[in-house]
Amino acid sequence: MKRLTLKDIAKALNLSVPTISKALSDSHEIKKETKEKIVAYAHEHNYQYNALARSLKTGKTNIIGVIVSTISNSFFSQILEGIEESSLFQQYNIIIMQSRENPSIEKKCIDILYSKGVDGILISPVSDRANLNYLEQLHHSDCPIVIFDRINNSFNTFQIGIDNKKAAKRATQELIDRNYRNILHITGLTNGVTNERLIGFQEALKQNKIIFDETLLLRCDLSQIQIVEQQILSKLKELEKEQHLPDAIFTATDLLTNRTIGLLAQQKIKIPEEIALIGFSNTNYAFSFNPPLTCISQPAKNIGKIAFEKMIHILEYRLKKREIVYETIELDADITIRESI
Structure with a gap:
């Protein structure tokens, strides 16, 4: 079966290719009714966007890097679940890496993600000191950082965790x-x-x-x-x-x-x-x-969702060159009393 292209959708709907492209990128330039019509047609006909072509055109990879200590930890696996749910909705891909509570391994993870051109990095840092200066350098250049879970540092970015x-x-x-x-x-x-x-x-x-x-x-x-x-x-x-x-x-x-x-x-x-x-x-x-x-x-899944949403917020605001007001978000943890006490 022939792969559906932007030109095919444009011809079918009697619209221009740029209009189709902007609508599928959720651009504010396209009217809501037109956007809904285009998106519906694309879904109905199983349109798959060309990630490589889009990245060459926009300079974005639509990939977010995530660094946790270990995915075998149920807390972090639940955070990743929240991140993944949000990323699918936003049509982003996720690369997950593990620091194993080791500053040197964490540094390698950051290097690898940056070399792959990720649009940003979500991270639960090994400590409040290790690699923090490096992360700040990336954040102030072209790779925004959002911190989750371990939020006890002076990093001026979005941080999401608990009290x-x-x-x-x-x-x-x-x-x-x-x-x-x-x-x-x-x-x-x-x-x-x-x-x-x-x-x-x-x-x-x-x-x-x-x-x-x-x-x-x-x-x-x-x-x-x-x-x-x-x-x-x-x-x-x-x-x-x-x-x-x-x-x-x-x-x-x-x-x-x-x-x-x-x-x-x-x-x-x-x-x-x-x-x-x-x-x-x-x-x-x-x-x-x-x-x-x-x-x-801890509300792990919600921490993951909010962390990803804040990353998208940074990316969108930087694209529009708007001022970003960062905040630290502390959610409430629950205590469930059972027979062990």
Whole structure:
């Protein structure tokens, strides 16, 4: 079957080729009625636009790069779902890359995406310092950047995430309200988001006149997933040896939550009878754990959708040479109380 062209559509509708092209690009120059007529005809006849030809003409690739730490993390997979849904609606393609919590790998991801001529990059940065200057240079040139999830930096762009301090403080309070006092907080080493969650944890303790105990803090190297379980296990054995086992654990990321609940089961430590557990987790199966997990879940899909929409906003405003007012958007996280506390 012959591929339908702009000329074919123009001839069928008795319109000019430029009119057809502008309408399919959603140009404001074309009247709504005409645009709807053209789009309907194109859909009915399975028209596929020539991405290469369009990129040569416009200087745009209609490709957005996305960098996350790992796609195996349910939180990031839900963000990607939101990005993809929005990108399909806007007729953009997505290239997904993984930083694996490593600044050097993140830098390579950025380099590769930029070399491929992406129109912009959506990123959850490894930290609030690594590669930030490089990202700012790209953002102020021809490759806009939108940050999602890890929004604790001074980058002047759109940033979309949650109020991490507030969510962590609320989670800690849930434990304190149930008379847990010796709470082990398991968090990351350099991730700025986990630092904010640590502050929220400490503020809740202080508000309830509970002294923060450094021995009840474990910082794990999230860039080396293979040793995280050993770090957690070693900490629990150390506390057991000192007869200072916690009565509750608060984990600061999906990865740490999943690893901790597995280790407690492996060590035959009963939840919540011996140690209660609450943690950040966006898994859809928290209810099926034994016992069902009390978790802080983030509006991941919505974060992804908004991040992509803000990228399109930047691209459109730059094309029209209009001023862009950037903002940081903090959505609310949810806490679902289940039997683990």
